[in-house]
Amino acid sequence: MDKSIVILGSGTAGTLTANRLRRMYDERECRITVVDQNDDHVYQPGLLFVPFGLAEPHALVRPRPRQLLDGIAYRSAEIDRVDLAAEQVHFTDGTSLGYDVLVVATGASLLPEETEGLTGPGWGEKVHTFYDLPGAVALHQALERFEGGRVVIDVADLPIKCPVAPLEFAFLADWYFQRRGIRDRVELTYVTPLDGAFTKPVAAKALGGLLEEKGIELVTEFALGEVDGAGGRLVSYDEREVPFDLAVVVPVHGGAEYVERSPGLGDELGFVPVDRHTLQHPDHPYVFAIGDAAGLPASKAGSVAHFEGEVLAHNIGRFLAGKPLDASYDGHTNCFIETGFHKALLIDFNYDTEPLPGHFPGALGLPLLKESRANHLGKLAFEWLYWHSLLPGRELPGIGSAMPEHGKTHTPA
Amino acid sequence: MTTTTYDDTSVTVDDEGFFTDPGQWTEPMAQQIARELDIETLTDRHWQVLKFMRTEYEAKGTGPTVRVLGKTSGVSVKELYQLFPKGPAKTAAKIAGIPKPRGCI
Numbered sequence A: 001m002d003k004s005i006v007i008l009g010s011g012t013a014g015t016l017t018a019n020r021l022r023r024m025y026d027e028r029e030c031r032i033t034v035v036d037q038n039d040d041h042v043y044q045p046g047l048l049f050v051p052f053g054l055a056e057p058h059a060l061v062r063p064r065p066r067q068l069l070d071g072i073a074y075r076s077a078e079i080d081r082v083d084l085a086a087e088q089v090h091f092t093d094g095t096s097l098g099y100d101v102l103v104v105a106t107g108a109s110l111l112p113e114e115t116e117g118l119t120g121p122g123w124g125e126k127v128h129t130f131y132d133l134p135g136a137v138a139l140h141q142a143l144e145r146f147e148g149g150r151v152v153i154d155v156a157d158l159p160i161k162c163p164v165a166p167l168e169f170a171f172l173a174d175w176y177f178q179r180r181g182i183r184d185r186v187e188l189t190y191v192t193p194l195d196g197a198f199t200k201p202v203a204a205k206a207l208g209g210l211l212e213e214k215g216i217e218l219v220t221e222f223a224l225g226e227v228d229g230a231g232g233r234l235v236s237y238d239e240r241e242v243p244f245d246l247a248v249v250v251p252v253h254g255g256a257e258y259v260e261r262s263p264g265l266g267d268e269l270g271f272v273p274v275d276r277h278t279l280q281h282p283d284h285p286y287v288f289a290i291g292d293a294a295g296l297p298a299s300k301a302g303s304v305a306h307f308e309g310e311v312l313a314h315n316i317g318r319f320l321a322g323k324p325l326d327a328s329y330d331g332h333t334n335c336f337i338e339t340g341f342h343k344a345l346l347i348d349f350n351y352d353t354e355p356l357p358g359h360f361p362g363a364l365g366l367p368l369l370k371e372s373r374a375n376h377l378g379k380l381a382f383e384w385l386y387w388h389s390l391l392p393g394r395e396l397p398g399i400g401s402a403m404p405e406h407g408k409t410h411t412p413a
Numbered sequence B: 001m002t003t004t005t006y007d008d009t010s011v012t013v014d015d016e017g018f019f020t021d022p023g024q025w026t027e028p029m030a031q032q033i034a035r036e037l038d039i040e041t042l043t044d045r046h047w048q049v050l051k052f053m054r055t056e057y058e059a060k061g062t063g064p065t066v067r068v069l070g071k072t073s074g075v076s077v078k079e080l081y082q083l084f085p086k087g088p089a090k091t092a093a094k095i096a097g098i099p100k101p102r103g104c105i
């Protein structure tokens, strides 16, 4: 077999997929090429901690090529478009690359300019985001200067990466201002387009309860239409207003821009539609998508990319061998939710099952939907696991792709 | 799940009033549902959105989100909120007789 697999994007999903495939095939059997537009791999979960001075920005960044096993070709280039009919990827430098199998792993991009006024007056001063590294650093400085007033955390629209991160930000902000001794001078408000603190009812109840306990006001069904930075107001499409002195906004997300320039590849938002179990493109069997780039009804999270990776590598193997795809992703998602004061919550769910109370991965494991120190330690340990186990494409002991059932209490939502 | 009556026909809806079987919906029912949701008259612009919702539902098995509607229905997000002030995606889905759009996670 002399086949060529091209993986677009060398973030969490692209890197772990390349490494998994490399373990399956040696260089003579299969050429694996990974493409990315820049060489800095950012540990994105760490972005949550930067604004509060709990993580050093430079410690979150490592060189992309170094995360790839020997025998994987790394190419530093910006993708311009994919020609599905000719099975060619075109780069902005005028070169191109053919493939037998294409894996789209170019993630989600932030689109702050799509919201009126968001990048206008006040952007980077009193309107911030922590969803990229420069944003998180600027917000750290803004928080340090902040002496009191109204802080608003707003999710502009969904889908977003790590849908729990804005909630974690709100919980940590409560902790941060208490630690600075000015919590009584700060009003915290969490603003969401959803009709509760979170999508899934059981989790929405637990998380909504925590907001209340911590004195964080919850504003729901708020579709962000405009940010008036100068006037310090968020305005919804139905003309409600939320005033602020400091706004932390999670901008709308879309797929990578080149997807729109590649006819037949993506959907309206630039995400790539794939079968929710096999991760194969419905119209182009040679094309697969994984991670944030995939248009699936699953969370955009590194844990999802990890669980999908196991299924994807297996299915690509079957595909190249001319056999029917038989591995099936169940939508398994697993998120630690930092709640401040050295505690965290854990949720675990899939396409069909709500986040349930109980323990993970079995009866003796970490508590689900309950604050605990053990979960906080789990969240911190995740960084080491990310670089040393998840990216290299190794199995995490006891945690496979399929959602575990033991240890969960099936209380109805 | 409960049943309710529109245009003298009994239909099944979920707890929030969304049709569970879009096949039971007829155009004359739309005006009645709209009035229950404080929309007095359905204009051509409303109908453009409603028809788009149904086509999308048939193709994809779920109604589109507001952002997708704004990008693809030919009606801007701003106007969608003028037409359906209480949340376009959900209100239009209800009037168009399709199940509640599955939000993102």
Ligand SMILES: Cc1cc2nc3c(=O)[nH]c(=O)nc-3n(C[C@H](O)[C@H](O)[C@H](O)COP(=O)(O)OP(=O)(O)OC[C@H]3O[C@@H](n4cnc5c(N)ncnc54)[C@H](O)[C@@H]3O)c2cc1C
Residues within 6 Å of the ligand: A008, A009, A010, A011, A012, A013, A014, A035, A036, A037, A038, A043, A044, A045, A046, A047, A048, A077, A078, A079, A080, A105, A106, A107, A108, A130, A131, A132, A161, A162, A165, A256, A257, A258, A290, A291, A292, A293, A300, A301, A302, A303, A304, A305, A334, A335, A336
């Ligand atoms: C603040 C924050 C906190 C988070 N916390 C968690 C958490 O606690 N747990 C968790 O599981 N997940 C978390 N996530 C989500 C997680 O980081 C992402 O889901 C994960 O990185 C997705 O991996 P990916 O490979 O799909 O995308 P990415 O890792 O974003 O990689 C996409 C890659 O594609 C490249 N690319 C894009 N366009 C082009 C182009 N035109 N040409 C060449 N290359 C291109 C990019 O440079 C990038 O390297 C968090 C995210 C954020 C922002």
